[in-house]
Amino acid sequence: MRSWLENYVVPLLTVVAFVLIWQIAARRYPPEQFPAPSDVVLAIKELSDNGVLWTNIGISLARFAAAYLMAVVAGIPLGLFLGRFTRCHRAIDPLIQVLRPISPIAWFPLAVLWFGIGNAPAVFIIFLAAFYPVLLTTISAVRGVPAVYLKVSTNFGAGAFLTFVRVIVPAAFPGIMVGLHIAVGTGWIHLVAGEMLGAQSGLGFMIVDARNFLRTDQVMAGMLLVGLLGLAIYKAMKTFEKAIGRRWGVAA
Numbered sequence: 001m002r003s004w005l006e007n008y009v010v011p012l013l014t015v016v017a018f019v020l021i022w023q024i025a026a027r028r029y030p031p032e033q034f035p036a037p038s039d040v041v042l043a044i045k046e047l048s049d050n051g052v053l054w055t056n057i058g059i060s061l062a063r064f065a066a067a068y069l070m071a072v073v074a075g076i077p078l079g080l081f082l083g084r085f086t087r088c089h090r091a092i093d094p095l096i097q098v099l100r101p102i103s104p105i106a107w108f109p110l111a112v113l114w115f116g117i118g119n120a121p122a123v124f125i126i127f128l129a130a131f132y133p134v135l136l137t138t139i140s141a142v143r144g145v146p147a148v149y150l151k152v153s154t155n156f157g158a159g160a161f162l163t164f165v166r167v168i169v170p171a172a173f174p175g176i177m178v179g180l181h182i183a184v185g186t187g188w189i190h191l192v193a194g195e196m197l198g199a200q201s202g203l204g205f206m207i208v209d210a211r212n213f214l215r216t217d218q219v220m221a222g223m224l225l226v227g228l229l230g231l232a233i234y235k236a237m238k239t240f241e242k243a244i245g246r247r248w249g250v251a252a
Contacts, residue, residue, distance in 0.1 A: 035217040053225075056201060060192075060202040078138075079179075080142055082139050105194075107125060121199075123194075137182065140175060185234075207219050
């Protein structure tokens, strides 16, 4: 009973309290400056009725999925390799540390020159935002595997490949998942930023378009939807994490 209260009732009451405070605070300002929750709900309904909402949500999710998948496919194998082979990591780490602090948004002018206006620059920015968290946490997770695991595997006659697949990867899995979670957050944030800068569709573009027409209610509706979709993606990641963790017998 106590667990149910902590997990469901208390968070729900927190949300209700937040909405009530928002509704009361909105009465002090004109709707064009600070719309109330009821105005935002009506704006979501309006966008849904005219089809703009679902089209832009689908485009944003497709962009994010493509870029995130590319970051995972590139970041995990490279991270496993560099984490396992220390000399290779030492050789390439200076380059990683120089490129990593550069904001993905700073790449936008070059991305437009390389890929043109449209979908590709936004996907490229999301990829950069998600790639480095995946890469660096994977390297750290592999290097953090206890040496005793490797010794036990060797004592049982396991070869290098079997040790890598059956010991190192499962042991590093919790750390890798940390990177995947971080990449979801950084990638989703930069999705909206990328769409605001140069895309002609998606949630970020929808927010900018609403701002241009002084539709503050639609701006806040877009912001709310970005947050709710981010929460849904996070929950999906947690479900995936638990499923893989149970299969490998590790606590993710």
